[in-house]
Amino acid sequence: MKVLLFGGAGYIGTHVALAFLERNDTVGIFDNLSSGLRSNVDEHCQFYEGDILNRERVREVLSEGWDAVVHLAAFKAAGESMLKPFKYSENNITGSLVLITECVRAEVKNFILSSSAAVYGEPTYLPVDEKHPTNPTNYYGYTKLCIEENLKWYSKLKEFNYVALRYFNAAGYDGDGRMMGLENNPANLIPVVMEVAAGLRPNMLVFGKDYDTVDGTGVRDYVHVTDLAKGHLLAADYLLENHKNLVVNLGSEYGLSVQQILDTAREITGKEIDAQYVERRPGDPAKLVASSTLAKKELGWEAEYSSVESIVASTWKVYQANTKNTTINS
């Protein structure tokens, strides 16, 4: 299979590329390197530098002929999306429409979207399945839902099918150390914890300790990026075999609290990890955990690497490797 990954030089894209390469698929990486790293791109991939807003460039690369595309080129910081909506509407909505329309024009009929649990907003029941209402509480979540809706329409109007993969909390790193790139200035919990453990950040804040959860801190469904990557392979096969659409959650179905992540990180790293308990972060639900019944039924997918130990240990290995040679005062 020939597959083109838009945003393929990023954290998730790199792991997805590795998964396709492992089964000898032909992989193209299209990335503007605004956050992805050229060094993340495996030598066996064909790299195309470009921006999804550059219609001519997208058209040029798509004209090479692809069996499927994977769209991972959206901005993903929920908090930032509320402060910089133009950045998110331009890239996530307009940019995605360029991809969708150019795929239809180039007769690339199989489209895999990196979507997000953020489309659900505040959960009204748990675990969250795909029938759960979609009421995003941040603009980022809305942009993902908007892209899904456009995919649904284009699939009605043209010969075009898609799978939307609603990731829960992506975490962890490739167990064989094939991906060593760190995210710049992360906001997500696990990289923040790792930065404190590695001495890249003096301390961290725990947003809320008064939730109705096991220990008062927020609970999320962390899913290992290797599990996520496998979901993309299965989605591509599903499209080529069935020519049908599918919207599906990818989550471990296992909730972990901030405190549990912190305690595991202290145990695995042997570091103190200075954390201060502060007020809740606006817009945060207490608990968000996926039902992955549909992914198992339709794709044969289930999380295998998403234990808290695997997620924390694989991430710590990468942070240690990246900070081994830095002196304390550097």
Ligand code: WQD
């Ligand atoms: C997890 C938990 C925080 C940082 C976001 C996006 C979502 C998706 C995944 C892309 C929460 C707590 C965090 C910190 C903390 N992105 N926390 N201190 O908010 O569940 O989801 O990333 O698809 O769309 O919204 O992830 O890692 O920010 O937070 O206490 O410094 O950790 O309150 O309970 P979140 P997160």
